[in-house]
Amino acid sequence: MAAGALGLALVAAFAVALAGANSEGDALSALRRSLRDPGGVLQSWDPTLVNPCTWFHVTCDRDNRVTRLDLGNLNLSGHLVPELGKLEHLQYLELYKNNIEGTIPSELGDLKNLISLDLYKNNVSGTIPPTLGKLKSLVFLRLNGNRLTGPIPRELAGISSLKVVDVSGNNLCGTIPTTGPFEHIPLSNFERNPRLEGPELQGLAVYETNC
Ligand SMILES: *[C@@H]1O[C@H](CO)[C@@H](O)[C@H](O)[C@H]1NC(C)=O
Numbered sequence: 001m002a003a004g005a006l007g008l009a010l011v012a013a014f015a016v017a018l019a020g021a022n023s024e025g026d027a028l029s030a031l032r033r034s035l036r037d038p039g040g041v042l043q044s045w046d047p048t049l050v051n052p053c054t055w056f057h058v059t060c061d062r063d064n065r066v067t068r069l070d071l072g073n074l075n076l077s078g079h080l081v082p083e084l085g086k087l088e089h090l091q092y093l094e095l096y097k098n099n100i101e102g103t104i105p106s107e108l109g110d111l112k113n114l115i116s117l118d119l120y121k122n123n124v125s126g127t128i129p130p131t132l133g134k135l136k137s138l139v140f141l142r143l144n145g146n147r148l149t150g151p152i153p154r155e156l157a158g159i160s161s162l163k164v165v166d167v168s169g170n171n172l173c174g175t176i177p178t179t180g181p182f183e184h185i186p187l188s189n190f191e192r193n194p195r196l197e198g199p200e201l202q203g204l205a206v207y208e209t210n211c
């Protein structure tokens with residue numbers, strides 16, 4: 001009786017583990033479907049495998065959970081997908097130096113283990129989602145060289161782990177945050193944003209003027 005219950009519990013746990021692994025593969029397959037890949041660098045992304053851990057450019061931890069996506073400089077275009085927010089163990093999202101268009105999905109704010117978000121030198125537009133302020137493990141946020149608009153969300157100033165922020169070469173507006181991690185970010189990492197007005201003056205609220 002007890003052994004039977006244990007067996008059932010094990011089967012249930014195994015099924016949950018499998019479902020978890022498959023959902024990460026599904027999320028990556030959704031990304032692949034929304035990208036153009038003229039160099040065929042995602043050919044190893046076989047959705048029929050039990051998990052995505054043997055796919056090129058994907059790294060997993062010992063529990064077969066995806067921790068890195070290394071897709072920098074691979075001539076990819078197309079769009080990011082909200083499903084990326086399901087990769088809850090992801091630490092490094094590297095998509096720099098491609099030609100990715102469209103917006104940054106607000107669901108990326110769900111990646112609570114994310115250390116590095118590198119989207120620099122693409123063709124990403126829209127605003128920086130305020131949900132990125134939920135990334136409490138984030139150290140590197142490099143969004144430079146895109147076509148981002150709107151203000152720098154003040155939610156980012158609440159990420160105490162943040163060491164590197166680069167949003168230069170976009171079309172952001174409003175003022176530059178100066179509190180929290182932003183105390184140590186050089187002004188050059190905000191340059192080439194013609195509508196950005198310089199550091200915010202404490203006490204003078206309303207950073208979104210003309211923005
Ligand atoms: C990069 O992608 C473009 C289309 O998006 C294609 O025309 C070009 O040949 C690709 N270059 C390489 C090196 O794959």
Ligand SMILES: *[C@@H]1O[C@H](CO)[C@@H](O)[C@H](O)[C@H]1NC(C)=O
Pocket residue numbers: 099101102123
């Ligand atoms: C960037 O995207 C826009 C459309 O959103 C397109 O018109 C433009 O050609 C793209 N730039 C490059 C360098 O591909």
